[in-house]
Each structure stands twice: as C-alpha cells, then as structure tokens.
Amino acid sequence: MNNPALLMGAALLLAVGTFAFRFAGAALRARVTFSPRAEKVLEVAALVLLTALVATTALYEGADAAGIARPAGVLTGAVLAWRRAPFAAVVLTAAAVTAALRLAGVP
Template structure:
C-alpha cells in the first residue's frame, strides 16, 4: 500500500511539473489572477519564514532566532549581499544566545 501511494504521488508530481511547460503560451491568465497568484506566493513565503523563525519542537523558539531573522530581513531589504545577510542573521542570533537570550 505504501509503495502504491509513493507511485501515485510521484506520478502526480511529475504531471504537475509537466503541465507548466506544456501549457505555457496556450493559457492566458487575467491580470487579476496573476496578481492573486503573486500575492499567494508572498503569503506562503511569509508563513514559512514565520513558522521556521518562531517555532521549535512545537513551542516558541525564543527571542534570539526571530531577532536574527529580523536582522537578515532588514539586510536583504537594504539589498546587502547574500553572504552579509546570512552572516548578519547568524551573528545576531549567536551573540544574543551568548548573552543569555534564548
């Protein structure tokens, strides 16, 4: 039963990825639908970041991690290089944890 479920999910994933190139240029989306899809992508990304930044083992992750994510977000918003964003976020989280802020 497990193997059948894996095969069905694999086939569905392959079909889903194949539909994009096959229908590209054949289906026109209205401006409203494109805007809704773009907004949905942003909402999903923010939800993923919030979940990863705020939770750990089904509980609150502490204040150091969200502070590091905030610093990384501000650096990315200010168009800093990727390396600087990652180092800034990690350094902020590490220094806060070193100072005893969990």
C-alpha cells in the first residue's frame, strides 16, 4: 500500500464516516428513544467492550503474551482507580510499576 492517493482517500473516508456517526448521534438523540432495558443493555455492552480492549492490550503484545510486568502495572492502575485515586496518580503509578519490574528483569 504505497499509493499516497489511496491512503489519503481512505483517511478522508474514515474522517467523513466518523463525523457522520457523531452528527447522527446528536441529530437523532431527540427522535430515537430506547426502552429502559435496551439502554441498560447498551451500557453493559459498552462496559464489556472497554473491558475486552483493556484485557487484550494488557495481556498481549502482537500475537505473543506481554509477560508479567505489563499486566502487573495495569492491575496496579485498576486498584488505584477503584480506590478513586487521581487519574495522574493512577497512570504514573501503573507506568512506574511496569518500568520497575522491567528494570528488575521481569518480562
């Protein structure tokens, strides 16, 4: 895929699609209503999707396992977030735990 025109076209198409989705959500919010059950299902679905994204990012690097250091850092960040620590503290502590473990030779 070395064709710059093709890459620019694909990027433009993705940008237009993203804008259309966002605009449709704002424009149709007052017109479309969901039942309380459907709203609850959509909320849970979003949570499940986010959890799956965090899990795959924390546990895998490409096709291989990420080792122990990264999941340990993510777990540390999750515990701090659960304890309602400030966001900056969560991110910095998780990164520091991961870096310290890698510095100590833990994969």
